[in-house]
Amino acid sequence: MSAETVATLRERVLAGGQITADEAYALAGISDPEGRRALRDAAADVTARFAPRKFDSCSIVNARSGRCSENCKWCAQSAHWNTGCDTYDIISEDDCMRAARHNARSGVHRFSLVASGRAVRGEALRKVAGMLRRAADETGIFTCASLGLLDRDELQQLWDAGVRRYHCNLEAAPSYFEKLCTTHTVDDKLATIRAAREIGFEVCSGGIIGMGETAMQRAELALKLREACPHSIPVNVLCPIPGTPLADTPPISADEVIDTIAVFRMVHPTVEIRFAGGRARLTREEQLEAMRVGVNGGVVGDLLTTVGSTIDEDKRLVHDAGYEF
16 A cells, blocks of 8 residues: 555545545555555544543453463463463452552552453452442542453443443454454454443453464454444553463564554544553553554553553653653
């Protein structure tokens, strides 16, 4: 795709239009330096037009760890792999509140409990819902949850507890997902997302790049996410974890990460695109470039099974990128 064609797509998106699937694949296939610069500059213009200057920050707490029944090849918490990750049941309410208060005092906008397993159900779900209700009531922080493949009744418990955003990543393009996980499908994830949207939840849904997929499959993921109608798209970069089947996966380059974010921004002009796991693999300058071309939110502080960054470090990065924390 020529720089001139990229400029035409830029004008359409800036005017409120949408690029087609074929155009998204063509953007993902750009390899020449001039075309890649045009893609990034177009995505940067779209970001400047549509992204609020307030950076959307969230913090996640691992509310239950390990012993997961699902066989996701990237995940340290799967019981199918021997990774030596921490294993524990639902955290105490004291631990949850300590984290919620710290994040609220630090100016973090959102607070989410994330749990291992296919789904958090029964008494465990009631406990998590109660903790999230208390966190919101006592700190005023906006609460989110990522508790697996819940059904409508289970999601309703979270809604009744004041949770207003539900997270369920598609993780990878449908054409590649089945190579990474066989215990559930992308359609299973979309069923949970549809149920969440019907109740009224905002949806947070994205994926992981660098798991051996092609650039075309990254574009396929971006396009499939249109079905989820997400408010937020977290972009994770694989950190290969010893003991998982992807432990020896060669890392993708920073340029591939940034170009992927630019394609996601062209496909999703008004959605929050957020840094998530693995961004520490990028230099500070590369992270700033990723924020120029598309990223306007982030998971801040320590992440789930890979080290992130401190909230103070993230505040400085956000400020230097021209956003307000």
